[in-house]
Amino acid sequence: MKIISQTFKTYKSAKIKPVWCPGCGDYGVLSALDKTFKTLEFKPEDIAIVSGIGCSGRFSHYFNSYSLHGTHGRALPTATGLKTVRPDLNVITIGGDGDGLSIGGGHIAHAARKNVDLTYIILDNNVYGMTKGQSSPTTPLDYKTKTAPYGVYEESLNPIAMFLAYNIGYIARTTSTDSKGMLSILTEAIQHKGFSMVYIMSPCVTYSVLPYAKLKEIVKPLPEEHDTSDKLSAFKYAYSDEHMYTGVFYKEEKTSLDERLKEVFNIAKISKTTSEIMAEFK
């Protein structure tokens, strides 16, 4: 990779073409994220993208940034370690509904507790795309998949309700067809201090559990009167049976991990040398 001048046109990698199927929702997200970086004027070398495994997990390949494409479900704790030691970097974490809510589902509550200052983007296509069409935690009940040939026998999760219960400080949902919505939400989320969650419905065209048309039908922007500081209201809309609401569900400024660690340890005051520490064991 060559040194890119600071007046880059795009953050997308010129050398690597996405491997996604034509029409995949992920393309839209890719360009929205590219636009977001432009809007925020980040230097490419200050961006770190950490992704999981899945079609969506390939995001880390397509940017001219520092990128880590780890194992299935572990993007979040990996990014947490990175951001803890490098608060100066802009850390973006990306993965799918399986990567994030199934194998990696246990990590979200804890990244939220730490309020680590990064943005986690989950691309929900309601299926395991990469492994070719098995049930994901958001495949609807009774839908037939390769691993549930007689219909899915599990309720699908309500991710927004879960994120609210985890007390995440920024929670929004949007769709891969809504470039404007994505740009505004991503920009806001990345600028939000502490952990932010951007949930994007990104249809799979090959195993189209929730096709574009259907998605369009059920999606509805959160009403104006929704107060993003009102958690109960957010729960109410998360639980809507009629609509899949999009927009910002919840927003709350909280001390970030970096701030807390600085504060709690009050490093400046108690700084010691190695030999001073050893002397304590005499």
Next chain:
Amino acid sequence: MKIISQTFKTYKSAKIKPVWCPGCGDYGVLSALDKTFKTLEFKPEDIAIVSGIGCSGRFSHYFNSYSLHGTHGRALPTATGLKTVRPDLNVITIGGDGDGLSIGGGHIAHAARKNVDLTYIILDNNVYGMTKGQSSPTTPLDYKTKTAPYGVYEESLNPIAMFLAYNIGYIARTTSTDSKGMLSILTEAIQHKGFSMVYIMSPCVTYSVLPYAKLKEIVKPLPEEHDTSDKLSAFKYAYSDEHMYTGVFYKEEKTSLDERLKEVFNIAKISKTTSEIMAEFK
């Protein structure tokens, strides 16, 4: 172990004495569970207790039942497998706040989705007892522990809100000092069809993050007017800043995993022999 006559006096093992510290909250839970079994008149051989690792994880040792004391954090998926093949058994899963909400935290949402018909009892002592006093996901912010000597730098979880968001069909909280409450809740939970969650505050006296006195102060029964079928009301009480509410937060009858599997596969109708199946590959 000898064959116990059906007119047993107790389900507790006569041969194994608990290893808990004197005064540990877990003793109270042990006898409450014993009473529950008596009330329900279970045969000891039809009870299976699956527990995690921790002081609380030792529960499986103390009953004259079939018991499995597995690894840290995996009691729930282990019990799920057991109950799936043996719907005839009464399966109880037990573990601590660390076992259940930290390392095992990722499994709860999925046991809930499956609505596997078992009761999961979490004993919260706000600390890692067995490993001698490290932070758990419910240790309060700023509290000093062995792994957070300058104070815990993470918000503690709100488990009740999480269980609500996971759409668990039965959610209750009680305390290890409230024998009556435990008996009534445990009895109801075990009889509840599908996944039920009993969250018991069970103070650790050795690393007493939340001592009995303090607990007594903050605990308050859910008000009469709380409608256990009203999820938003349940969220409201789960989020109370003033009180730690006890009682049944939420109750909803849903099809259980066993019922769904029977229904979906409609086994009777399509039953085949091995050779018939192979013939499909000719």
Next chain:
Amino acid sequence: MGKISKPKLKSKIDFIIRVAGEGGEGVMSCGELFAKAVARTSYHVFTFITYPTEMKGGYAMTQIRIRDITIYSMGSFVDCMVVFNQEAYDKSISSLKEGGILIYDPEFTKIDESGNFVKYPIPFSQISVDTIGRALGKNVVVLGILSHIYGLAHPGLEKLINDRYGSKGKKVVEGNIKALKAGADAAKTIGVTTIMDLSKSEPANEEYMFISGNQAVALGAIAAGCRFSAGYPLTPSTSIFETLSKFLPLVGGRTIQMEDEIAAISAVIGASFGGEKVITPTSGPGLQLMAEQMSLASMLELPIVIVDVQRGGPSTGLPTKTEQGDMKFAVYGSAGESPRIILAPTGVEDTFYQTIRAFNLAEKYQMPVILLTDQSIGYRKATVKMPDFNKIFMVDQFDRKTKVKIPNAEHIDLVQRQIPTEDELKNYKRYKNTKTGISPIARPGTPGGQYLATGLEHDEYGKTNQGPENHLMMSKKRFRKLEQVSLAFERNPMETYGDPHVQIGIMGWGSTEGAIREARYLAEAAGVKVRHIHPHTISPLPEQQISKFLHRLKHLILVEENLTGQFAHFIKAKFGVKPIEVHKCEGMPFTPDEIFNAIMKVARIADEDNITNI
């Protein structure tokens, strides 16, 4: 299995066809439909597949071998090759036999005109566009071309097309049938030679199935009496769990998809505790996640079967490629000392029987059994003889004596889990320190059988006990079972082939069996005799058997598909030999030719040895 009688060696028919192109271009479906059609004849069919990890793009190919006798490997060189694009041509052309047939689309592929093969430029993409308005049907156009070359009757193909595309609607089916005809017509028009007339061949013997290695695992499990599986999708193992999900419910079993591999193995441990025969399929990345629970199963002495369909590593590595890279992890992959058994099937049919055997061993010896296959077996499809269902025998639950035979088409023993007798239940010791180390397991629900299964060190009752003497005693008890397994393995028939007296020996494990076997035939044809050993039981190894094989051997060739020689390390440790190690670490299986070349090289060295010895 066992020393086999002289194989029928001479075959009159032996064709290898390869269809190569880009992932997503229908290379797979074209190959699969063709193979399926041939499988309905009396010929044997064997397919090999490789495709990219990507959803779209990248090199993919199906290779199909057709023969009138049993096929052991994908073969070395191709008789008839279809390439969809330039990359496929570039990557495949060196595998085409001199004088073989090359079919390509001139619009997308420039070929080396000087190549010594029969060249048929056919614009299949354009034909598809002309016929159905889209290039997407080109794979079926190619199927039409192949049907012309190999004389495959269209009614059969049309039925297969209907089976495959029926769910997409009538229009799609009709379009495909048109494309099929258009392809056959084009081939006829251009004057492509018909090589044989498969339509005239006898219909397939009713007793054969055409299945993949992964399907063989699923069917083997069902035949063995497994009634529960918990899994999590992981390439290239996923189709095992998919097949189980489809069929287990039909025999009264259940499958549940779990949130990850840790949950999957936990669930099968729970279900095994409940008394069921259980299986969980995965590949290397998932097997690693299962390590802690595998140790637990060893400690609780619960039977579980785990399948690792190996893929290229390390880490996410090469998800759709083959490698024999997990052996050391399968054998040693636990902290602390926990016994387990490792079996390595050698091909599709063998996978079926080794799976049954895995259940027998797990149930009898109460420990995890890992079945170590790989992508090349898992995705390979072959015609497999249907087992005789009248020859299945149940071993009684109280029977502690029967020597269980290795299952084969003629005889299948099914081990039932040992349960305690009435007498034993009076003072039930779940972990009774018996002579064999095996102690009967009470099934939950049995009065008086209540016990604690704990991962902590425990006494005979299951009560935790961490005293020094107890730990030593129970550790020995657990490993005594492994000694029993060893003894049983030594009693099995020798797994050797070829002349037992020659000085060159060749050894492999798992999926390389067929390629080695065919290489041996080639070498024999070239006047070089070798003996071949291919143990199915990797751990514990049948040490005496192998020692016997190694005895008086002058040169040992050790073949495996990895970089570091994991099996070689193991064999060197046990037998102090210095093998000539032949490794391949490219994500692709050995061809017989590659191994044949290695044998011939060694033969020359052996010759020189002899000369200097004079």
Next chain:
Amino acid sequence: MGKISKPKLKSKIDFIIRVAGEGGEGVMSCGELFAKAVARTSYHVFTFITYPTEMKGGYAMTQIRIRDITIYSMGSFVDCMVVFNQEAYDKSISSLKEGGILIYDPEFTKIDESGNFVKYPIPFSQISVDTIGRALGKNVVVLGILSHIYGLAHPGLEKLINDRYGSKGKKVVEGNIKALKAGADAAKTIGVTTIMDLSKSEPANEEYMFISGNQAVALGAIAAGCRFSAGYPLTPSTSIFETLSKFLPLVGGRTIQMEDEIAAISAVIGASFGGEKVITPTSGPGLQLMAEQMSLASMLELPIVIVDVQRGGPSTGLPTKTEQGDMKFAVYGSAGESPRIILAPTGVEDTFYQTIRAFNLAEKYQMPVILLTDQSIGYRKATVKMPDFNKIFMVDQFDRKTKVKIPNAEHIDLVQRQIPTEDELKNYKRYKNTKTGISPIARPGTPGGQYLATGLEHDEYGKTNQGPENHLMMSKKRFRKLEQVSLAFERNPMETYGDPHVQIGIMGWGSTEGAIREARYLAEAAGVKVRHIHPHTISPLPEQQISKFLHRLKHLILVEENLTGQFAHFIKAKFGVKPIEVHKCEGMPFTPDEIFNAIMKVARIADEDNITNI
């Protein structure tokens, strides 16, 4: 490290004291306070602890050895034993020397009156009740008794009591001080003999620390420049993470407790990607959960240090006991082929330096390094010489030549991660296929250094590439680094001790070093000479060094603390030797005496060999 010059062998002072009782009775605190007090004198102190997993009850003991020269092991037999109850007496009494001192509470313990030792029945429980109204102070009463026997001055002890119980309030401290006096007075009254007067000994040399093996890891990491740790509590490793949590922030570092071990290793991988030196401590159960991420780190070529403080296994096993049961998992515990380095420290001081070395190796060779200690080292406390902080040298980030020395008290090299030069950044290949396999790592934030680190097989730039040639090339590249490590290890000084010409050799690894060393001294004193090799580098092994050691050896004794002989298997594989294997699988470390007996047995066989040879 290295061949040591003749040790100072004769010691005038060498006492072993054991305090044994029930977990929770203050056995630990009594022993620890006593040891700490002695550590402030010029004597060397070495403690060993074993306690039950249970929160309450079960056998617990602290053994303290005091000597005027370096101590290598906990010793074999006890000079002075205090037992709090019957179980402690029953389990401990066989370890008491003939003529040794036995102190017991007659209210709780019946002893065998015929035993040949000095018996002091002292009702310490009652004394505690009489003094402070509760039996809880009996541990401090015992401390008082010991202070009388060993002449420990009370002001020092009182300060230690204040340090320990100060946070519980003045009343508790005062009660304990009273109990201390009451114990000493009781001993005086009964006429217990004072054996020595430690209060007269020189104060400790300022340059010694009194630390546990686990603390040595934490301090070593800090000294090595590690500034990040992510962990999850797991006995017996927890105090490493606790110590790091306390001290890392003071040097500008950070620790985060994660939700499990998978998250912990993921976080250190992320932080290493960010450019920091990182560590995560765990034990066997946790190491298993880390397997998948260890492979990832190998594939991404990121430096990480993992500590496995081994405990009894398998599964939850014996959480508070020692075992050398994880070696094979550390070496082979990954699916696919991923290089890593395994170091095994031999004692507390060595742990400090091996930890620094682990960071050097990880950073230089860009792969995971596992430091394999065990409960017996981790909980052992010993006096350790303070390193010379003026002798710490930084290796430059562009330096690709320096041969890094093994760190010791006199010289510590600190490796910095290699970064790309300006020139290299112009066309930056993160995974450049260099001669050594090592390629410079760009630190995020560096313009032009942007790259993709993926667990998929990739090319030199980091771009995914699953072609056969690329996979072979990159697999070789990764393993070429391991060859470099091997070469470096061969260049290190031989880790052998004793007469290099004798025919009996003894070999061990890790924590058995001290016991073997003392057994060798005992054997030499008994006229039997042995040579001893104790490699610190388990994988890769310094093969030539070991071959040299094995050369002309007639009998090799191989000592390890597990059932199956994991190291023996390894050594047999590499060197084709047939060692006499001495295993202990009881959760307790070898005593020098046990090994001495093994040596003497072998010596007798060797003698007989000689006779028959005549």
